[in-house]
Amino acid sequence: xxxxxxxxxxxxxCEVVTIRYYEKEGLLPKPxxxxxxxxxxxxxxxxxxxxxxxxxxxxxxxxxIRTLLGLRDNPTQDCGEVNALLDDHIQLVEVRVAALLQxxxxxxxxxxxxxxxxxxxxxxxxxxxxxRSRPTGEASFAAARTSRGSSTxxx
Amino acid sequence: xxxxxxxxxxxxxCEVVTIRYYEKEGLLPKPxxxxxxxxxxxxxxxxxxxxxxxxxxxxxxxxxIRTLLGLRDNPTQDCGEVNALLDDHIQLVEVRVAALLQxxxxxxxxxxxxxxxxxxxxxxxxxxxxxRSRPTGEASFAAARTSRGSSTxxx
DNA sequence: TAGAAACTCTATAGTAGCTATAGAGTCAAG
DNA sequence: CTTGACTCTATAGCTACTATAGAGTTTCTA
Numbered sequence: 001x002x003x004x005x006x007x008x009x010x011x012x013x014c015e016v017v018t019i020r021y022y023e024k025e026g027l028l029p030k031p032x033x034x035x036x037x038x039x040x041x042x043x044x045x046x047x048x049x050x051x052x053x054x055x056x057x058x059x060x061x062x063x064x065i066r067t068l069l070g071l072r073d074n075p076t077q078d079c080g081e082v083n084a085l086l087d088d089h090i091q092l093v094e095v096r097v098a099a100l101l102q103x104x105x106x107x108x109x110x111x112x113x114x115x116x117x118x119x120x121x122x123x124x125x126x127x128x129x130x131x132r133s134r135p136t137g138e139a140s141f142a143a144a145r146t147s148r149g150s151s152t153x154x155x
Numbered sequence: 156x157x158x159x160x161x162x163x164x165x166x167x168x169c170e171v172v173t174i175r176y177y178e179k180e181g182l183l184p185k186p187x188x189x190x191x192x193x194x195x196x197x198x199x200x201x202x203x204x205x206x207x208x209x210x211x212x213x214x215x216x217x218x219x220i221r222t223l224l225g226l227r228d229n230p231t232q233d234c235g236e237v238n239a240l241l242d243d244h245i246q247l248v249e250v251r252v253a254a255l256l257q258x259x260x261x262x263x264x265x266x267x268x269x270x271x272x273x274x275x276x277x278x279x280x281x282x283x284x285x286x287r288s289r290p291t292g293e294a295s296f297a298a299a300r301t302s303r304g305s306s307t308x309x310x
Numbered sequence: 311t312a313g314a315a316a317c318t319c320t321a322t323a324g325t326a327g328c329t330a331t332a333g334a335g336t337c338a339a340g
Numbered sequence: 341c342t343t344g345a346c347t348c349t350a351t352a353g354c355t356a357c358t359a360t361a362g363a364g365t366t367t368c369t370a
Contacts (some may be wrong), residue, residue, distance in 0.1 A: 006317065016318085021357065036365045038318055047285060054284050058265070059258055062356070072281055079269055079278035086266050086280060093259045097252060103214055104248045110213070111241050114234055123234035125241060126227055129213075130206050161346065171347085176328065191336045193347055217327070311370100318365065325358075335348065340341100 002032070002040040012049045019049065025062060027052055027069065060089060157187070157195040167204045174204065180217060182207055182224065215244060 009016045022028040028048060032040045048069070055065045064085060071082055113124030164171045177183045183203060187195045203224070210220045219240060226237055268279030 004318080015358080017359085018357065020319095025356090034365090036318080038365075051285050056356090058261060058284075068281065068284070079280070082278050082280050083266070083269060086262065090259060090262045090266065093255055093262065097255045097259070100248055100252045100255065104245060104252070106213060107241065107245045107248065111238070111245065114238060123237050125234070125237050126223065129209050129223070130202060159347080170329080172330085173328065175348095180327090189336090191347080193336075211327090314367100314369085316365100316367075319363075321361090323358100323360080326355100328354090330353075331351080333349095335346105337346075338344095340343085 002042055003046075004034075005039045005041070008041045008046065008049065011046060012053055014049070014053055022049070022052060025066075027062065027066060058089070059093070064089065157197055158201075159189075160194045160196070163196045163201065163204065166201060167208055169204070169208055177204070177207060180221075182217065182221060213244070214248070219244065 003011075005016050005019055009019060012019075019028065023030060028045060031042075031045055034040055051069070051072075052065055055068065060068075067085060068082065071079070110125055110128050113128045158166075160171050160174055164174060167174070174183065178185060183200060186197075186200055189195055206224070206227075207220055210223065215223075222240060223237065226234070265280055265284070268282070
């Protein structure tokens with residue numbers, strides 16, 4: 001059973017270009033080609049792409065996924081590395097949540113400085129932003145930084 | 156009082172290249188130049204860069220900051236737009252927190268599938284990742300996606 | 311069987327917010 | 341007068357894609 005890239009895209013819920021991108025990045029093996037040079041995928045590719053997309057839906061980086069795929073392809077050792085990778089990932093998420101919650105507190109504090117429709121000159125928010133912020137101890141919010149991407153659809 | 160880019164970097168806690176980047180992006184006005192073509196900054200630049208860095212520490216995008224700077228530079232209208240921008244930003248943070256918390260639940264559920272040091276072939280995590288995940292309703296975690304940047308230091 | 315629509319191909323550039331590098335010029339101290 | 345610290349411009353790289361151009365292939369319809 002061989003399908004073309006468009007069908008694989010529909011099945012996996014990701015874009016055609018993304019599949020080609022994964023191939024270029026070495027996450028998906030190069031598939032066979034038809035007479036007209038179209039990519040032809042089989043069950044192995046379908047399962048592997050599902051694996052990748054599931055990992056992505058859990059917000060793993062392509063680097064982490066590469067590691068997991070490597071462990072899957074080399075099933076000699078024990079799965080301690082898999083556990084460790086996932087534990088690290090969970091911890092990362094926890095750090096991000098904490099940073100975001102603190103960030104939200106700062107934003108709310110700032111928001112309270114202006115409630116009305118006064119002229120911009122007198123706006124407490126803009127004035128608050130000009131000062132060298134030190135409301136409760138200026139943490140680094142780098143961990144909270146996010147992309148505003150479109151949805152990662154289901155597989 | 157005119158300082159060079161390195162001093163401004165030290166004062167603001169951001170890199171020299173970042174300052175030049177902000178200038179290129181039109182967030183910082185082009186400064187005067189010395190005889191040797193070095194940038195010379197005054198109080199106006201210092202305050203403006205502090206404003207920018209504070210906004211960045213609150214995780215605003217350069218686009219949002221551009222808007223705020225525009226409102227600051229055009230102080231004719233009321234500050235309703237400032238409020239609205241901040242409200243949007245707060246809401247965005249809330250959405251991200253919710254997405255991350257759900258993500259964490261999925262990760263923890265996955266993590267429970269393997270606890271021991273069994274061979275990778277039998278690892279419940281890898282097997283869980285191969286299946287077309289639908290643990291409790293596969294949300295889109297796009298809002299939780301983050302960069303793992305270095306710290307945004309204080310100003 | 312011709313033509314058009316739908317699909318696929320490669321290659322390249324763009325996104326955000328920087329960071330890193332190369333290669334050259336400037337300035338102050340010893 | 342040389343050393344070292346600083347600055348300059350321009351370019352490429354990072355993540356995980358997305359968008360575009362221009363060409364070829366396959367499939368459907370008239």
